Amino acid sequence: MTTNATHMPKKRHDAYAIKRGIKKWGISIFRGLLLFGLCFMIIQPMITRLLTSIMEEKDLYDSTIVLLPRNVTTDNYMHVANMTSFPESMINTLWLSLLVALCQILSTTLVAYGFARYDFPLKKFWFALVIAVIIIPPQTISSSLYTTFANFDFPIIWNAITQKGIIRGITGNAVNLRGSIVPYIAMSLTCMGLKNGLYIFMLRQYFKGVPKSLEEAAYVDGCGTMHTFVKIMLPDAVPIIASCFLFAFVWQWTDVFYARSFVPNQMHVYAKELSTIVSKMSHYFNAGQETAMVVPAGRQQQLISVGVVICAVPLIILYIFTQKTFVQSLAMTGSKE
Amino acid sequence: MSKTKKVHALPFKTRFVNAFKVFIPGNSVYRTIESRQARTGVLFILPFIIGFIFFMAAPMILSLWMSLCDTKLVPGGYEMTWNTFGNYKYAVAIDPYYNQLIVDEIGRMAINIISTLVLSFVLAVILNQEFKGRTVVRIIFFLPVILSSGVLPGIERQNEFYDMMQGVAQSVEDASGINISASLENLLSVSGVAADVFDVIFEMIDSIYDIIMASGIQIIVFLSGLQSISPSLYEAANVEGCSAWEAFWKITFPMVSPLLLVNAIYTIIDFFMKNDNKVMERINLVYQKLEFGYSSAMSWIYFGVAIGFILIATVIIKKGVQYDDN
Known part of the structure; x- marks a missing residue:
């Protein structure tokens, strides 16, 4: 700073430095207070x-x-664990979230790469549909998905409207897929899971930013399409894929909407159990008692807190360990629209 | 480059036919290297095509059909009887709650979108600066991405305690004037300065917790935009004698403003699909009563409103935003 201002008179230089110093301090104090308050x-x-x-x-x-x-x-934790059939529901949530997130990321990565690198007829149309998938609220189609899977048959719409279909024609009954997780996996493998349009969009942004010369060099050396994709593109894309995977995992973990529609009734999933915890309380505390007692509101609130803590703590720990990849790779996707 | 131009110069009909010829062996188009590329590309996005047709388009058609019918569950399936616009008429004209809820939600949302965009932009600018403890602050600011997802935000509001506390807090505030924003509001409205504007601003301030919990992704998007601005732009501006304030409006804002649209759309969708949204609660309630026809009709109306909102936001933002040629 001094070298810049050598030509100025000394007095003015001091005043200038003080003014700048105050301004700088003022800004950082203001920023500190604001951030502290919000945090x-x-x-x-x-x-x-x-x-x-x-x-x-x-x-x-x-x-x-x-x-x-x-x-x-720690009694509260015990009560909530009993109400939400704890170890079982947590294990189910864990493997289901892992499986579903894996399927979703597998399919969305392929699709995103296709959109980023290849030219094919109707490309703009299909990409517009990806955006549409992001925009359409799943609630709009939830009831019809339910009926589709509860009475699964081919051809899909026709059978729902006319109650006739190929499988029904052969065996006499439509298949009920609601008792299994097949619909869940099928939707995840075909990019129709929770917020999958968003992952396609993010991954496509990333792949578009990778220089094409990398793959061209591989093609010249005689590398096939799939080989190039797996060996050249994927290793560099690991951070962004990992953060998409984290999103998918976390959102799957806390999701109730899809869980309610697709997870079989007899299978316990933590988020689903948590969402009905209030109605379970009176049943749980009144079991074996003659006079029914209302669970006090404060107590309800406390037990909900316990449930939320159990649900969120694993995610927060996961997040703290992975935040570096998370934030950095999201910054890498760039912003060009 | 010249190749693509040539393809686009072809008349629409030829291009349309070629789009199919690419997949049918035994013609001239099939053998070109472009069509081989095209086939590989389609193979890559095949999962999406299948998924869209079976799990999005088909259910949407079915749901549209259902919204026009009365559905009744019967053993081994369900029965649909054609009811033209009965469900829609019921939702709009007869249902005592639905209209009111939608109007309320739209009002809340208009305010929320503006404040989410402003807040997340300001926070992204701050988080992009260098200061001590930035990593920790960033970790905390992205926590809402986790904490406000799925079951977590709605569950708190499910019990009577929450309502009770809301009521108590309100009455305490009213009686004692503890609420700072309310007393400020009184002060300002007494002096008679544009009372309506202040009402809106105070509503924003009061709901700041909800807003900050909903703006994790938006901050990430803005932050990624900020980080893609080349530092040499700021250096050049500095050499030319540009102040930080000017640099902000002449460089930072125009470079990031295309992301405003992305964020606005994301915010609208996020707001529309939240579980603690009143309209959504109502639709879910009807859905759980297995009145599929009526719940479909309600969600279609709601979806229409959302699309309308997105269109309006797009038009407004596109007018005020500068895009580069890419």
């Missing part, structure tokens, strides 16, 4: 939940206790 706002509910989840019930009604529990207990 606090994001984290505070989580901390509150964590602390209320280990309180005993009587602490809830003690007005001298604001956040820190006086009597620490």
Whole structure:
């Protein structure tokens, strides 16, 4: 700074430096306060939940206790674990989320590469449909998907309207796929899962940014299409694919909408169990008692907090370990539209 | 380059026919290297094509059909009786809640979109600067991507305690004037400065928690835009004597503004599909009662409103945004 201002009179230089210094400090103090406030706002509910989840019930009604529990207990966790059939539902959630996210990323990567690199007839049309898939709320088609899979038959629409179909013609009954996870996997393998249009879009942005000369060199050396894709393109794309996978995994983990529609009723999935926890409470606490008791509202809130903590903590830990890949690779996708 | 131009110079009909000839062996188009490329490309996107036809287009047609029918579950399937626009008429004219809910949601959304865009843009600019503890702050700011997904945001509002607390908090605020924004609002509206504008602004401030929980992805998108701006632009501007404020409006904003549209659309969709959205709750309720016809009709109306909203946002933003030629 001094070298820049050597030609100026000394006095003015000092005033200038002080002014700049104050401005700089002012900005960073303002920024610090703003960011601290907003960060606090994001984290505070989580901390509150964590602390209320280990309180005993009587602490809830003690007005001298604001956040820190006086009597620490893990009973709440036990109750919630019982209500949500805990170890089983968590294991189911884990493998289902992994499987579904894997299928989704496999198919979306292929499709995104196709869109980024090849020219084919009706390309713009199909890509417009990808955007449409992002925009169309799944709720619009949820009821018809339900009926499609509950009475699965070919040809798909015709059978629903006329109640006639090929399988029904042969065996007399349509197949009920609702009892299995086949529909879930089928939809994931064909890019129709939760927010898959978004992943196609993101991956396509990435592949478009990779220089074409890489593949051309491979083709010249006699490398086939699939070989080039797997050996040349994929290794470089690992970070962005990993972050898409994380998105898919996390959103699958907390998803209730698809879980309600496609997961068989007898299979416990944590998010699904959590979403009905309030109605289960009275049943759970009144089991074996003669007079029905209403679960107090504060207690309900506490048990919900426990459920949310159980659901979110694995994800937060996962996120903290992977955040570097996550943020960096998303920055890499670039912004050209 | 010249090749592609030549293809596009062909009349539409020829191009349309060629699109099919690419896949049929035994003609002149099939053997060209372009059609081999085209076939490989289609093979790559085949999963999407299949998925779209079977799990998107077909259910949409069916759902449109169902919304025009009365559906009734019977053993071994369900029965549909044609009911033209009965369901739609019921939703719009007879259902006491539906219209009101949609109007409420639209009002809330218009405010939310604007504040989400502004807030996420400002935060992205801040998070793009160098300061101590940036990594930690970034980790925290992207937490909402996890914490506001799926079952988590809606579950809190499911019980009476939440409603009760809302009521208590409101009455305490009313009685004691503890609420800072409310007392500020009183102060400002007494002095009579554009009371309506302040109403909107205070509503934004009051719902800042919801907004920040919904803007994780938007911040990421803006941040990726900011990071793709070449630093040499700022250097050049600095050499020319451009202040930071000018650089912001002349470089940063125009470079990132195309992303405004992407973010606006994402925000609208995200808002429309949230589980704690009142209209969505109502549709799910009807859906769980297995009144498929009526719930389809309601979601089609809702979808129409969403599309309308997206179109309006697109038109407004495209007018004010500069695109480069790419």
